Amino acid sequence: MFAIKVEVGDPKAGAFAFARQKTMYGGRRISVGDIIFIFDSENEGGSGLIAMGLVTAAEAITKKPGLARQTPRVSITVKRTAQAKRRLGRSELKPFSHWNDGRPETELNFKFYRQATNKIVGISDETGAFLRGSF
Numbered sequence: 001m002f003a004i005k006v007e008v009g010d011p012k013a014g015a016f017a018f019a020r021q022k023t024m025y026g027g028r029r030i031s032v033g034d035i036i037f038i039f040d041s042e043n044e045g046g047s048g049l050i051a052m053g054l055v056t057a058a059e060a061i062t063k064k065p066g067l068a069r070q071t072p073r074v075s076i077t078v079k080r081t082a083q084a085k086r087r088l089g090r091s092e093l094k095p096f097s098h099w100n101d102g103r104p105e106t107e108l109n110f111k112f113y114r115q116a117t118n119k120i121v122g123i124s125d126e127t128g129a130f131l132r133g134s135f
Contacts, residue, residue, distance in 0.1 A: 001128035002030050002055075003037040004076075004120045005112045007044035012083075016053065018120075019075045020061055025111050026122030028072040031058050036078055037131045039089070041118050048089020052135055053078035074120065082135040104130035 004027075006018055016038065023030070030036070034055045040046025057077035063070045090113055096105035104127035111121040123131075 001035045001037070001123050001125065002027060002120055003039060003108070003112070003123050003127075003131070004118075005039040005041050006118045008038065008040040008046060008050060011040055011046070011050045014080050015056075016051075016078045016080070017076075018078070020073045021076065022117060022119040023072045023074055024115075024119050024121055027120035028060065028074060029122065030055060030074060030076060030120055032056060034058075035081075035128065036076075036120075037123075037128075038078065038080075039112065042090050043116060043118065046089075048087060048092070049084045049131070049134055051080045051084060052082040052132070053080045076120070084134050086134050088131075088134055102126075 032055055036053050036055055038051040039048050040050045055076055056079050059075045061073040093105050093109040096103055096109045099110055107127045
């Protein structure tokens with residue numbers, strides 16, 4: 001399973017297209033058929049978790065030649081399958097900062113907010129189960 005923190009133009013849309021997204025923590029392995037949790041980035045005025053969806057298209061972006069260090073990027077299209085029923089964003093996750101406690105909230109805080117850039121991340125099954133509780 002995966003999660004993305006990104007600026008979402010229309011949080012109520014039935015489908016989303018996210019071009020050239022940075023990936024970290026295994027996010028580059030995202031592919032068609034994967035479940036993804038969508039967080040509307042608070043950096044751009046969003047509210048955190050808004051939707052769960054199914055990846056309907058995924059394309060790795062070719063690295064630029066001549067650059068030594070490049071973060072892998074992918075473009076994805078997602079069909080919404082559920083709308084979040086409770087708020088879950090930076091303020092709710094901030095207290096979970098004991099990085100090795102194994103809690104799903106801590107995993108999300110670490111992967112999304114320790115380095116605040118928008119990105120696609122791989123998440124554990126436990127964190128996926130925790131996030132499903134928001135729908």
